[in-house]
Amino acid sequence: MERIQSNTRTHIHVIGGGLAGLTAAITAAESGARVTLYEGHRTLGGRARTADGPYRTNEGPHALYHRGPLCTWLARRGLLGPVASVPLLEGLRFRFRRAGALRALPPAALLRLSRRNPRTAPVDATFQEWAAGQAGDEGARAAARFVAAALFHHDPGALSARFVQERFSRLTSLPPEARYPVGGWARLVERMAGHARGLGVAVETGARIDTRTLGELARTGPVTVATSLDAARVLLDDASLTWESGRTVLVDLAVRTRRGDPFIVSDLDAPGWLERFTAQDPGLAPSGEQLLQGQFPVGPDVPRAEGTARAEQLLDLGFPGWRERTTWRSEALADGRTGAVDRPGTTWRDRPAIVRGDGIFLAGDQVAAPGLLSEVSFTSGLEAALLAVKDAGGSSGRRSGSGVDLNRT
Structure with missing residues (x-):
């Protein structure tokens, strides 16, 4: 230069x-x-x-x-260009892991909490403390793990209640806000x-x-x-x-198409998320294949292998036979590369x-x-x-x- x-x-x-x-x-x-x-x-x-x-x-x-x-x-x-929204039928294939089982609905307390105005959530309290007072301990834990999809953080419940609730309310809005660039x-x-x-x-x-x-x-x-x-x-x-930022294991894989695969699997037992991106944009993978992308937050001293193991457990639950169907796979550890998170008081x-x-x-x-x-x-x-x-x-x-x-x- x-x-x-x-x-x-x-x-x-x-x-x-x-x-x-x-x-x-x-x-x-x-x-x-x-x-x-x-x-x-x-x-x-x-x-x-x-x-x-x-x-x-x-x-x-x-x-x-x-x-x-x-x-x-x-x-x-x-x-803006062409964007894809969540297909209606695919939205019905949203699944949640709760107590080790795959379920069609999250806890009712999570849904109640999603309707709370973010401005009522205090900046100085943790999300877990505030949300438990609104929807009980179970609902608070489930909401914290669900919103990890927008935080890439291993413990959203320890973050500022206002910060988390702002993101939780947008992530759960209906109709969904998400639009995917084709x-x-x-x-x-x-x-x-x-x-x-x-x-x-x-x-x-x-x-x-x-x-x-x-x-x-x-x-x-x-x-x-x-x-x-x-x-x-x-x-x-x-x-x-x-x-502070998040630390998360990113897992991408292509699997041969199988009828009945879910659109999203949200892990409410531990922060984790799998999404079938070819549901809204089939051109992201070759014909006959589906592109799955997931993220599994891990703590500062937790090895990447733990996030990978959690990913595979969720795949076992949501995508039967995924190992035999896999045609391509990639994974990485994103450390400090997933945006800011705000602690209580900030x-x-x-x-x-x-x-x-x-x-x-x-x-x-x-x-x-x-x-x-x-x-x-x-x-x-x-x-x-x-x-x-x-x-x-x-x-x-x-x-x-x-x-x-x-x-x-």
């Missing part, structure tokens, strides 16, 4: 080409700024990448939530990248930015660091950039701030921004870009409203 000579602050730089970085680049460019986006990998997408080949798995976010700000923002720009998240990334380039954003892939290069970029204009929090901590040499406002000083702004899924799952990356990227444009002195060029409420959780 050639050395930067200019000392004028008219150029906005975005480091990281994932969802947060693409959002920041588009927002800044829509405000009339000159923008360059730097991505260390050869392709854009970050954790929103979709695997190549016949089995189109995702590492990061799996669903959009249509009542959230990200869907609104994408739709207003014609970037073809995987890579299609959405391609649309966002094309839109960014159409706005004049210069995209440099394979661009490794280190601390020295960051300093050079910062002399020519504001910089948004839209990387993982671990990478940002090193790049900015800022030990304060830490926040909210998203207590996470690492977007504004870092000296024209540096931060975006990502563990940054001080509201939202569910991928919405945190989006809202932080949007806010970082708006602040960067303001820091650069604004623009006399075109402007576009964000079209979102940044205070929505």
Whole structure:
């Protein structure tokens, strides 16, 4: 990368080409700024990448939530593209593991708790304490394990009641909020990248930015660091950039199609979740095969093998004969890569701030921004870009409203 000579602050730089970085680049460019986006990998997408080949798995976010700000923002720009919702008949194949058996319905207490307004849940109490007072110990434990699908955390009951209930209420809303980008998240990334380039954003892939290069970029204009929090901590040499995240075993496998397989199996005996993603998007696997994706949170010192064993137990229960039917399998341990979780007494406002000083702004899924799952990356990227444009002195060029409420959780 050639050395930067200019000392004028008219150029906005975005480091990281994932969802947060693409959002920041588009927002800044829509405000009339000159923008360059730097991505260390050869392709854009970050954790929103979709695997190549016949089995189109995702590492990061799996669903959009249509009542959230990200869907609104994408739709207003014609970037949402085709999305699949949960098929009605498949929704009837939702199963729950309770007391070691597969059941068609969760405990009634879980359903009652799902209707509680999140604003009634206290920030300072644990979810288990508050929920037990609302629906009893059994309902509270079941709800905590169910909502682990949106938290990737081994003990949601120990987290802030407000934080968990906000996610629980959205995860259980009817009709379901979840919308799945057809073809995987890579299609959405391609649309966002094309839109960014159409706005004049210069995209440099394979661009490794280190601390020295960051300093050079910062002399020519504001910089948004839209990387993982671990990478940002090193790049900015800022030990304060830490926040708790989940630790979960990710299991992906393709099995030959069998009539009667469930759509989702939620483990209410221990946090765990299996979902048949080809139910809503058959093109994610070859004809005659089904793509299953699951996540099984484990504690800080628990070996990956324990999560794998729990996954196989749930597969045994929900997908009989899955071993003989398996045509492909992959698994990984995601540690600190699944978004922020808030302990009692904290909210998203207590996470690492977007504004870092000296024209540096931060975006990502563990940054001080509201939202569910991928919405945190989006809202932080949007806010970082708006602040960067303001820091650069604004623009006399075109402007576009964000079209979102940044205070929505």
